[in-house]
Amino acid sequence: QVQLVESGGGLVQAGGSLRLSCVASGSIGSINLMGWYRQAPGNKRELVASITSGGSTNYEDSVKGRFSISRDNAKNTVYLQMDSLKPEDTAVYYCNVEGRSYGLGGLKYYNSWGQGTQVTVSS
DSSP states (O other), X not given: OEEEEEEOOEXXXXXXXXXXXXXXXXXXXXXXXXXXXXXXTTSOOEEEEEEETTOOEEEOGGGTTTEEEEEEGGGTEEEEEEOSOOGGGOEEEEEEEEEEEEETTEEEEXXXXXXXXXXXXXX
């Protein structure tokens, strides 16, 4: 199994910055995609940003130009740098990792989620 540990959330004022980190451990195997999702109360969970094993990135329209996703393959870690934060960014942010690994039962595909980290932006 693959476990994800997130950190970096907190409370900031509008216009401030935060950097989220997510470290993967366990039977990681080969990671194909790493991403960040967020969910605010009453809202659907949405994809914020993703990055492939080759470094290609994708962003939700509302965060383009403000957020930046990156990864360190050697450390099995994905980051989300969040600048110019707005109150609308307030949500629980979840790390997600997709990949495949070889276990006792052979090849298996996995889709692992972190526990979520709270980001609150005050106006």
